[in-house]
Amino acid sequence: MPLFELPDIVDEHRKIIHVDMDAFYASVEERNHPAFQQKALVIAPDPRKHNGHGVITTANYRARQYGVGSAMPAIRALELIPAEQLQFIDPNFTLYRQVSQQIHQIFATVTDLWEPVALDEAYLDVTHNHLAVTNPAQLAMIIQRTIHRGLQLTCSVGISYNKFLAKMASDYAKPFGRTIVNGDQARNFLAEMPLSKFQGIGAATQKKLAAMNLTTGADLQAVPIDVLTQKLGKMGYIIYQRARGIDDRLVKAQRQSKSIGNERSFNRPIFSDEQVEQQLLKMTNQVAKTLKTKNLHGQTVVLKVRTLDFVTYTRRKTLTQFTNDPQIILPVVQELFTELALNQQPLRLLGVTMTNLVSQAFQEINLFEEDNDEYFR
Template sequence: MLIFPLINDTSRKIIHIDMDAFFAAVEVRDNPSLRGKPVIIGADPRETGGRGVVSTCSYEARAFGVRSAMSSKEAYDRCPQAVFISGNYSKYQEVGRQVREIFARYTDKIEPMSIDEAYLDVTANKLGIASAVKIAKMIQYDVWQELQLTCSAGVSYNKFLAKLASDFQKPAGLTLILPEEAEGFLANLPIEKFHGVGKKTVERLHEMGVFTGKDLQGLSEMVLIDQFGRFGYDLYRKARGISNSPVRTDRVRKSIGSERTYAKLLYADEDAKVEISKNAKRVAATLAKHGKQGRTIVLKVRYADFSTLTKRRTLDEATAHFEVIERIAYDIFDELVENTSGIRLLGVTVTGLESDDGRLDLLERQE
C-alpha cells in the first residue's frame, strides 16, 4: 500500500449537534410529571411477556445501566421503577424537523446522521458570524427557547473531532477542540471512545497494548495498516486529529443492519435464533433512532466453510417493529437447507427504507 503524506485541513469550522436523550426528553417536556423519573422509550415487558427493545432512555434511567438496544426485560430488571413509554415516532420526527429548521437559519451545509444529530459546516454561514462557538451557543439557545429541549455541541475543524467533542460534556454541553489541542485531547481519550472504533477493534487494540489515544499515537502507520488494512490508515490519521471528510448534504441511508461473527461456531437452531433475535433488536432500535421503517428483511448466514447465504423477504407494508423483523428472520432461517458445519456469522438487515410517515428516505435528504 502506498503511504500518503499527512495533510490536515484545519480551515473548516464544523459543529456536531446531538440532542440529549431525545425521545425521552420530548416525552418529559410534554408530560412534566415525568421530570426526574427514569423514562424508557420501549415496550413495557410486563405487558409483552418480556419482549421488546429500548429505543432510548432518560439520563435518570442510564444511571441504572439502561442503554439503547437493550432488551426491555433487562432494562426492567435493572430499573423496575422506570416508566415505560411505547413511543410516538411521528411526534419525534416532527420535533426533529423543527430542530433542523433551526440549523438551517445558520447554514445550508447540514449532514443529518439520524433524527437527533447532525453535522453543520459553518465556515461560511448565513449570518456571517466568525465564531463557530458562538453559532453553537445560539443554536443551543434557540432549541431551548423554542422547543424546551437541550442539545450538546462539539466544535472543531473536522467531523471526527466535533463528534467526540459533543459527547464530552453531556447533557447540554459545549466543547471546543482547536487544531493545536487535538493531539493532546486524543492522547487522553480511552480508545473505546474513538468514534468509529467498534468492540472487536477495541479488543484487538487492547491485545496490542493500546488503551488510550496516546498508545495509538505511539504505533507506526505500517503496523496499523498491517493489522487493520485500510482502517489502520484511517486510525493513524485520526489519532493525530486528521479526518478530511466533508459535510455531505445529500446523505441518504439505504439500509440498516446488524451482524456478528462468532469465535465459537453455532450448531443448535435455538442458539442461532437467540443471536438472530439480538441482531433484530439492534436493527429495530436503530430504525427507531433514525425514524425509519423498511419493507425488506434480509438474513445473512455464513457457515464454518465460509459459504454464505443471503435470503430476503419483502413485506406488503413497511415495518420498524422488532417482533415483525424477528419473526420474518426466523421464518427465513427455518426455510434454509440444513447445514451441519456450524454457523460462523449471522446478520439481519432491513432495506427499502422510508421515513415512518411513508416518505422514501426524505428524513436524511437535505437538498
C-alpha cells in the same frame, strides 16, 4: 523503522459543529408529559405486557444513573430500577421525526451545509454561514439557545475543524455541553480518550486493538502507520489519521429548492389592469402556499412578463426580511409590474418567483437577543 511514514497534513480552515440532542426521544416525551421528568423514563415497550420481550430505544438521564441504556433488553430495566421510579413508554417515531424536522429547520437558517446523521444529530459546516458570525462557539451557543427556547429541548455541541473531532467533542460534556477542540489541542484531547469512545471503532476493531495492547488514543498515536495497515488494512490507515486529528470528510449539504415560482402562458393574451391583477394575485398566493408547504421563505421577489411580440422582461427586488406571506409579496409584485410601464400592452406570459430561499425558522425567536437564560450565563 516503519516501512513507510506519511506527513501529518491537518487542514484546519473549516469550522464544523456537531449537534447531538440530549436523550432525544426521552426528552421529547418529558417535554410533552412533565410528570415523566420525575421518573426513570425508558423508551421501550413494557416487558411485563409483552412476555418479557422488547429492546430499549433510549432512556432519560435519571434512568441512565441506574445503568440503563439503549439497545439493552427492556426487562433489564426492571432489574436495575426500583418499580416506583420506573416508567416505560412505547416509542413514537412519528412524533420524533416531526420534532427532528423542526430542529433541521433551525440548522438551515444557520448554514446550507448541514448533514443529518440521525433524527437526533447532525454536522454543520459554518465556515461560511447565513448569520455572518465568524466565531463558531458563538454560533453553537445560538443553536443551543434557539433549540432550547423554541422547542424546550437541550443539545450538546462539539466544535472543531473536522467532523471526527466535532463528534468526539459533542460527546465530551453531556448533557447541554459545549466543547471546542482546536488544532493545537487535538492530539492531547484524543490521547486521553479510551478507544471505545473513538467514533468509527466498533467492538470487533476494539478487540483487535486490545490484542495489540492499544486501549487509548495515546497508545494509538505511538504506533507506526505500517503496523496498523498490516493488522487492519484500510481501517488501520483511517484510525492512524483519526488519532492525529485528521479527517477530510466533507459535510454533505442537503438539497434545497433554489426558487419557488408560478407562471402562466396565455393562449389569448391579456391586457386589462384587472386581468393582470387577478393573475398576479393567483400566482402570488400559489407561490406563498408552496413556500409554506415546504417550510421555506424567501427574500427576493422576481416578476417575469412577456409581451405579444415576445419581448420578455424580468424584474426583481430583494426585501429586508425573509417571508412567505402573500400580503408582503403581492405589493412588491405589483410595484415591479407598475415600474415596467407597459401601458396595457397585450401580454403572453406572467410569472411570480421567490428566490434566495432558506428554511423557515421560528419567527418569534430572535437569535441575537440579549441572553437572559441562566443556562448560558
